[in-house]
Amino acid sequence: MDRIDQQILSTLHDNARITISEMSRMIAMSQPAVTERLRKLEEQGIITGYRAEIAPSKLGKHTTAFVLFKSNKCKEFEAFGEAAPEIVDFYRTSGEYNYLLKVVTETSETLEAFLEACHAFGFSSTLVVLSTRFEDKSIVPSRSAAN
Amino acid sequence: MDRIDQQILSTLHDNARITISEMSRMIAMSQPAVTERLRKLEEQGIITGYRAEIAPSKLGKHTTAFVLFKSNKCKEFEAFGEAAPEIVDFYRTSGEYNYLLKVVTETSETLEAFLEACHAFGFSSTLVVLSTRFEDKSIVPSRSAAN
């Protein structure tokens, strides 16, 4: 993991569909060399995948919420969570609540219906997202810093 | 947005670096037709970008937490948030807390230091992620459903 690998990671974090040829021009390294570095970054599990970002609102999903959940029916709740299309992210957490869910629904009414369904498994506290300041900030050390 | 567009979205959600040729084979449609549909999905803002997923632990970031935050110094706190490399996601929320942050740090010690820095702007409640059951479940209606 040197500076060049960081540049590759950073570039792909910004645009995962860039061609290797274009990256090789930006980085000033040959295309086969970039291909090989990328192969190793994937092989080492540093890059775990590539995702298209899709605007929920364009698919009619206008409500995003974080649901803190307290359940002692863990097995059942996790099975429910796997199957629930509303749950986008599903974490186990420490603290008073033992789960945190990111939930995307069409409206606040469908969010309410989802929360009702959850109440078979425990208690929840919900934070509705009013706006997103930013998402997915890169965790790769920036090129400008003294690395 | 017909079934074919949904297949394209779903495929790119799973692997954003797949070639259009390969998608066209999967979908049984000519490659220029898929290219044109993809161009429109991007133009309409349905696809907002493509991201490489990078494993935080492979970059030495072993602690993930969600921080609920209550601040009345909104301008200052948001400026701080933009600049803080630890904050990956930054949301404004309804309820007792007015912000929710996803924070990725090296260790629980660096998380603690980050929380100390935050306390200049208000009060926080932190949920440390113990494990991730899943992340980024697709919001695209599945192909098997009767669409």
Place this chain on the structure above:
DNA sequence: CCTGAAAATATATCGCC
């Protein structure tokens, strides 16, 4: 909107340093 064909790019693979 889609297809098919041809020209322009990009990628995989190799021998070599």
Place this chain on the structure above:
DNA sequence: GGCGATATATTTTCAGG
């Protein structure tokens, strides 16, 4: 590790339905 060269694959472009 990386480079250059080349064969294969992909993308872009466009005429035609």
